[in-house]
Structures are given as C-alpha cells and as structure tokens.
Amino acid sequence: MSTLRVTAESLTIHPHPNADALELAQVGLYRAVVAKGAYRTGDTAVYIPEQSVLPAPLIEELGLTGRLAGGNADRVKAVRLRGELSQGIVCRPRALAGVDLGAAAGDGTDFAELLGITKWVPPVPPTMNGDVESAPELLPWVDIENIARYPDVFAPGEPVVVTEKLHGSACLVTYVAADERVYVSSKGFGAKSLALQEDPRNLYWRAVRGHGVAEAAARIAGRLGAARVGIFGEVYGAGVQDLTYGADGRRDTLGYAVFDVAAEIGGEVRWLSADALLDGELPLVPSLFTGPYDVERVLQLATGRETVSGRDLHLREGVVIRPVVERYSPVTGGRAIAKAVSPAYLTRKGGTEYE
The missing domain is CATH 3.30.470.30 (DNA ligase/mRNA capping enzyme)
Structure with a gap:
C-alpha cells in the first residue's frame, strides 16, 4: 500500500467521452471525474488519493454522503463513472480557502492532518x-x-x-x-x-x-x-x-x-x-x-x-x-x-x- 499524502496538484483537464456534464482531471497519470467547468488546465486543487478515509463534515461538504466505499461510506475507492475510471477526489475544501494552493503544490505540503483524512487500514483475519x-x-x-x-x-x-x-x-x-x-x-x-x-x-x-x-x-x-x-x-x-x-x-x-x-x-x-x-x-x-x-x-x-x-x-x-x-x-x-x-x-x- 502506498503512503498517504493529500497534496495540492496542478491539473490537466480532459473531456469525458461519455458525459456532457463531466470532465476528467489528471494528476500524474491518475484521472478523477469532476463537474464540467469546475477546473481548467493549469488550475491547482487538492488531490485526495484512494484508500483515504474522510471525516463526515468533509464528506458532506463534497456532496459525497453515502457515495464512498466501506461500511461507514467514508473510504475513497476507484470507481467507474459513465465508463471512465475515476481514481481519487479532486477538490478545494473550505478549510483551505486561505491557502495558496499554487505555492503548496510547489513545496509538496501534506494537508491530510489538517483535513482530518486518515489512511485506511485493512482488517487482520x-x-x-x-x-x-x-x-x-x-x-x-x-x-x-x-x-x-x-x-x-x-x-x-x-x-x-x-x-x-x-x-x-x-x-x-x-x-x-x-x-x-x-x-x-x-x-x-x-x-x-x-x-x-x-x-x-x-x-x-x-x-x-x-x-x-x-x-x-x-x-x-x-x-x-x-x-x-x-x-x-x-x-x-x-x-x-x-x-x-x-x-x-x-x-x-x-x-x-x-x-x-x-x-x-x-x-x-x-x-x-x-x-x-x-x-x-x-x-x-x-x-x-x-x-x-x-x-x-x-x-x-x-x-x-x-x-x-x-x-x-x-x-x-x-x-x-x-x-x-x-x-x-x-x-x-x-x-x-x-x-x-x-x-x-x-x-x-x-x-x-x-x-
């Protein structure tokens, strides 16, 4: 399992081939489905990777109540949305409204603790x-x-x-x-x-x-x-x-x-x-x-x-x-x-x- 880091990233935006109201935001080689027009190529946003466990207030803020994985519906997991693989969440949480995300992307600041995001730990049989x-x-x-x-x-x-x-x-x-x-x-x-x-x-x-x-x-x-x-x-x-x-x-x-x-x-x-x-x-x-x-x-x-x-x-x-x-x-x-x-x-x- 990879280490958990929630960081600001520069985005590259691609059209969603099967949905007029959606686009794909690329981080590295990952792509996450986002609402069309929410971001442009070159914009900076926070990337929350797979296997992240989100606190309830952030889930509600992002409009993801009941839509995440796990028994508590709080874990980020790869999904297919209208046929396209979406890995992770691209967002701009209110808790970071005063943060210069462009500068944070340059220095690799990890926002996991500030946002209350933890790493999912699998059960041990x-x-x-x-x-x-x-x-x-x-x-x-x-x-x-x-x-x-x-x-x-x-x-x-x-x-x-x-x-x-x-x-x-x-x-x-x-x-x-x-x-x-x-x-x-x-x-x-x-x-x-x-x-x-x-x-x-x-x-x-x-x-x-x-x-x-x-x-x-x-x-x-x-x-x-x-x-x-x-x-x-x-x-x-x-x-x-x-x-x-x-x-x-x-x-x-x-x-x-x-x-x-x-x-x-x-x-x-x-x-x-x-x-x-x-x-x-x-x-x-x-x-x-x-x-x-x-x-x-x-x-x-x-x-x-x-x-x-x-x-x-x-x-x-x-x-x-x-x-x-x-x-x-x-x-x-x-x-x-x-x-x-x-x-x-x-x-x-x-x-x-x-x-």
Whole structure:
C-alpha cells in the first residue's frame, strides 16, 4: 500500500467521452471525474488519493454522503463513472480557502492532518494474526508508490525489471546471523517492529516452514557474510485474498513467492536481486519484462491475466517496477521502486484487501 499524502496538484483537464456534464482531471497519470467547468488546465486543487478515509463534515461538504466505499461510506475507492475510471477526489475544501494552493503544490505540503483524512487500514483475519513480540532487528518492507501518482520515478529508457504483483499478504522473514534468530512478520506488524511468535496455525509461519525460507536466508547470510538477511515474499491462495492463483491458503498447497531480498553487509542494508540469490531455491514472483522503461508498456503489462498458475485463472493485480541497478530515488525519497495497478483489479466486485 502506498503512503498517504493529500497534496495540492496542478491539473490537466480532459473531456469525458461519455458525459456532457463531466470532465476528467489528471494528476500524474491518475484521472478523477469532476463537474464540467469546475477546473481548467493549469488550475491547482487538492488531490485526495484512494484508500483515504474522510471525516463526515468533509464528506458532506463534497456532496459525497453515502457515495464512498466501506461500511461507514467514508473510504475513497476507484470507481467507474459513465465508463471512465475515476481514481481519487479532486477538490478545494473550505478549510483551505486561505491557502495558496499554487505555492503548496510547489513545496509538496501534506494537508491530510489538517483535513482530518486518515489512511485506511485493512482488517487482520485470525490466520494472519497472533501473539507478537518486539523485534528491533526485523528488516521491514517499504511502501511502494504508484507510478500513476509519481510517473518520474524512472527515466524513459532506463533499464528496469517488471515483475507481476500478486494479491496475497506480505510475509517478512529476517535471519540474524549472530544468534541464528529468525523473525517472521506481516507488513502491518513489521511496520511497528513487531514479529509474530511461532504458531503452526499462523499463515506466515506455515509458509516459512513449508518452503524452508529461514534456511534459505541463513545460506544467503553465509555466502555474503551478512549480519542480517531479509526475505520478502507473498503468501497467497484461497482464504488469504479473493484472488487465489489456484492455491489454497488453508491447506498445505498455500502459495508463496519471493519478491525481494535485503541484506545487512558491513553495517549497510542493501536490496539485492531475488532472482540472482534464490532462483531454484524458493518460488519467485513471475518476471514479465526486462528492458528500457516505457510508461505505456508498463501500464499495458499491469493489465491482463495472472501468470502465476500458468492457467490464466483470473485478472492480474498489477506489476512492480525496479531498476536493473538498485538506486535511490529523489522522487520517492527512498528506493527507486513503484507499482502499476490494473483498473480491472481496482474496480472488481467482492475484493478483499487484508494486510
């Protein structure tokens, strides 16, 4: 899940092909449906992204009472309006009437707190929960920003690797070489430096023990002389999320695939290629493309059918993009890594989003 930032953005306005009274306001590569004539190209407005939870007064002010997602009808979700995908909300809240939005767009001011907007936190099912312990040595996963919001993460033509993004639950494993300690966590618990105590009923521990993930991490630590090794994988299947890839998370056939590896070497944490380190040892997420970065090609790859099962069982969630040579990104303020999500995935019915 991306980080939550509610910012002022410069808009590009496009006609809505199926509605005379509506237009499309573009922010980055996102487009949100707006009333015709409300904005012109070059105007600045506030952009509220998907997965934002809005307070009741703001919902009422924007005329969205009863029209948002979630049990409380307060969560922003991608929708199709007259056939066009609308992602996020473009608005000018009264609370910011005295704010110079043009200047705010230039300095990236975040208005989430001022507007009372929070980030939606998915529920945690019992199989993904459990007793936790403090784990300060755990190597946490990072939030991946959407390329549609930050299209300049990669330069055109930059060599990149594009892998399929799986709809499961992230499993974090950290092996500490000094005492051979193994920490297992989820993305949500890992963000709080908490690890799950071992339990044979727990989804993540079942995947780790079933696939020998801790042993693979120990072998990497030995080969690289690393103090810590983190292996980041996706656990998937029926009972995990609504997209199953033909696996069953309730049985021994639960799915597992590695998408990233980190290692602390000489006091520095480095992100390494899972393909180079674990090919043949652990299941890996499918690689779809390696070559020069082109945003249109990436967006095309984000759509279509899944390739994990080899049977095209259902739609694809999207893709993850990384540079061939790991680097820092001034756009994200961290790793140069991003995702692109399929519009069909965003607007599917009955989807689950457990973390």
